[in-house]
Amino acid sequence: MPTTSCAPKRGTAAPLTIASATSALLLSALLSAAPAHAAAAADGSDDKDNAKPPATMSTVGGERLGRPGTQVSLKAGAPALPKGLSGRSWLVADAESGDVLAAHNAHWKLPPASTLKMLFADTVLPKLPKDREHKVDPSDLAGMGEGSSLVGVKENLTYTVHDLWLGVFLRSGNDAVHVLSAMNGGKTKTVEEMQAHAKQLNALDTHVVTPDGYDEKGQVSSAYDLTLFARSGLQKADFREYSATATAQFPGEYKKDKKGGKKRESFGIQNTNRLLTGFGIPQYKGIAGVKNGYTTNAGSTFTGVAQRGDRVLLVTVMNPQKQAPSEVYKETATLFDWGFKAADSVEPVGALVRPGPKGLNSGSPSDEAGKKAGERAQAAVSPGDGGSNGKWTALGVTGGSLVLLAGVAFAVHRRWPLPELVRRRSRG
Structure with a gap:
């Protein structure tokens, strides 16, 4: 197995999984899996206590979503x-109408891992201009959990906000999250803002303890809430572009050149979303994040x-019990196909x-009301909610090559239209 050129991880993490890019369109970057984290259950209990979903759960979005088991x-x-x-x-779920087509324990509060970074990005990304530069202070990187996934941020070096978001989305870099949190006023302030934003989105299953998703006592979310975070984030152009970026160059350290001067090097990073990059499993046709x-x-x-076609779906899968490689991606792809x-x-x-x-008061469709109530819950989005004019295009992948699925922007009449959904193969 080749060695990775990307930044190392701290502590006793799970082994890196790496491969060369599978297309000429990809940079010669390498892919790593996210690491294992702390051993204590997220709510402080033994894992066996969480083997079954609660008998009753939240009914945000509809009474059936509060039931354990599969709902369809x-x-x-x-x-x-x-x-x-x-x-x-x-x-x-349909990303634009908001209809939940099927669900399984939708409101079960479970540890979210780095999918919580969607809430972090949706909260913090609009506040920091992408061209803003920041010299990393050692204190910025303090407090990261053992085994954290890292993109390779170094103390006393300067990065742009754009660089750091690439590190968050592509390499799930907790180091990049901690630096951005420092730029946002610190971890405590960032966690408070994330919690407030989750409440504003009616993601009421979510309790935020860390901005990076690292296992901590009490830190939980749900498949329903994670889908809300993705849907909200996708209203933002930068969020869409970062989450759809397959590969990029990340700033490295300074090295002396032949003339005795110093030149900053860079190294390739690749998105850990395997449905996007096609590492180990086929690239999913039409995938665009998240x-x-x-x-x-x-x-x-x-x-x-x-x-x-003209339909956009969101799928969230949490903690597959099968231990097969890439199982979460396989089950996601299967659910996309079904949807x-x-x-x-x-x-x-x-x-x-x-x-x-x-939104909270109108989003409770009953078994009888079904789709009509779902439509009431998804009444037209106001400009303040991040709506668009309903025109967008999307790019997908087949056989390692870009395929235009919707080459011409078209008008749609949807209750929450997604803006232009662009799949970026590389970004410098």
Whole structure:
């Protein structure tokens, strides 16, 4: 197995998994899996206590979403749900209408791992101009957990905000998260803002303890909340671009050149989202983000967004119990496939609610009301909610080559239209 050129990880992390890029369009960067983290369960209890979902859970988005087990309402002729799904919790939703097509323990509070970085980005990214520069103080990197995933930020070197966000999204770098948190006023302030933003999004299952998703007592989220974070983040152009970037160059250290001067080197980094890069499994046609994660307690977690035709779906999978390699990506891809086939032949079992009190009050479709209530929950988004004019395009991948799935922007009439959804293969 080749050695990685990317930054090392701290402590006794899980082994790196690496490979060369599979397409000429990719830079010669390497991919690493996120590391294992602390051994204590996120809520401080033994893991066996969390083996089953609670009998009752939150009903935000609909009464059925608060029930344990799988929730789906198939019409005649609808494809059955895939067999063999092992995620403790998962959810399939239309990204724009907000209809929840199917879910399994949607509101089960579980450790989120680095998928919590979606909330971090959605909270902090709009506050820091991407061209702002920051010289890293040693204190910026203090307090990172043992085994943290790192992009390779170095003390006393200067980085742009743009550089640091690439480190967050591509390498899930906790070092980049800690520096950005310092720039935002510190970890405590950032955690408070993330918690407040989660509440504003009606992501009420989420309790934030760290901005990077590292396992800490009490830090939990849910498949429902993670999907809300992704949906909100995707309204922001920078969030979309960073989460869809497959490879990039990250600033390294200064080296002496032949003339005796110093020149800053860079090294390649590659997104740890395997459905985006096609490492170990096929690239998923139409994938355009969003974020993966892994810790000892959370297991593997993933939220993805993909387009097929004029439909955009969000899928979140938390902690598959199968131990097969890349299982979280395989189950996500299977649910995407089902969702694209079944979207017009199921009754929604709930809805992704809008931000704010009105969204919370209107987002509870009952079994009888079904889709109509889901539509009420997704009334037109105001400009302040980050809506767009409904015109967008998306790029997907087939066989390692870019394929334009929607080459011409088109007008759509959706209750929460996503702006231009661009898949970036490389970004300097």
